[in-house]
Amino acid sequence: MNPSIKHDKSDPNVTGIFSKKVTNDAPISPIISISPELAGIKMIYQCDDDARYYSLPILCWSILASGRITGLVAWQGSVCPCDKVQLAYGGKWVGYQSMNSKTLEFEAPESKRAELQTMTRQTERNQPLLIPDIIGTHALLLADREGGYNLKPVVGWRFTNGEIIGLFHNHYEKRSKPLSEQHLMAVDTPGTGFVYYFHYAIAKRVHAKEPSAMASMRALVSRLTL
Template identity: 30%
Template sequence: MGNVSSPRTARVIDLDTMRQRRQAQRRILRLAPELDGLEMLYHLASDPDTLYGMPLLAWGLRESGEVVGLVPWMETLTACHEMDSPDNGRFFGYRDPETEEIFHTPPEHKVYELEHAAAYFDYEETSAPTLIQQLPDTQGTHALCLASDGESWQLKQVFGWRLYNDGNMESLLVDEKRVEQTPIVAGDACLYAGHSRHATVYYFQRHIANQIKQQDPTTMEALAVMTTPSSSS
């Protein structure tokens, strides 16, 4: 008689552990500012034949080795290729305005820059949140800061961006009451992380921020819709 094979033991899959591993692979390890004017291209479902350009703020290296373009978008510094909203924008590619070349993967020189920088600045792992990098905001990005009651808001220019060892990226804003010297530079006590004081933060490009400052009717109407809490049914 042949040998009877023993039944295979069922594997227990820890879904929480799997999610944590996937999240760790997405963690940003290093940032490189975009200083040559490269843009992200996106389109809207309402106008699929038109491409819109937005200057890239930086490139990021993930723990998985993937390099992603980054732009301030809605409530966070967002990886360009993950933008997939029919209403707010769907990623199409990258563009060099000088040559008008359109490409769909990060440029090699930025990949090399990030890989070499990450190898050089090889920080020791710590459980406590640790500041890894700080970049200036070169785009004139503004933050619309909402209070927890959702009723009051203020518009503040973004001074810069911080990257922490857990991959979290935070905008850096100015507390005007604590400004002691000008110009403001990195490390000044008047700078604070946006979400440390504000319940919700939305990011806007400079021209949209100026429309808000000028009380443009169309912009203010859209802003009212954005900042009004949805009523539960």
């Protein structure tokens, strides 16, 4: 299968956020171990009313309590397994695709499977872990009830107690230090106003003040602050 994939374009994940509710309400098995994705493999998905395919960078690979190994993506307000991504207006996960291949894969790379299985045997379950964000994820934070908002770069991720939470700098800080030595704030900290994770391509359009992206963001924030 060699789908024609639209990488980093305006996609249903973007327009769906702005026009319809996107959900991920299905129960998900807890995460036991994770391994960062460093080779640029992406999740491929499709909408029911669109014959095209779309991509989203994989954050990391995981082994779940059920024993299943799957890629994870920052989708809406959480990090979830690729094959559990759900769109309220219809859609489905299709598979994985590497940067240098047009072939779809349906399982994690063998190297990641072996690494995760070894980690699970040798490390304490749910051992805390910090990993950097290398795919340009941003967090949408509502600043007030008057339509103000911030798009903060997610600089890292904290894995603990079976969950992965995004981390950002509340104030400017040089990133030369290890994550463990930086002053980071988690998106689930009370008062941050966190709503959604956004792919870098969306954030780039907003930061560039593209009219369509700005209008869509204003409409989204307006609905969220009603």
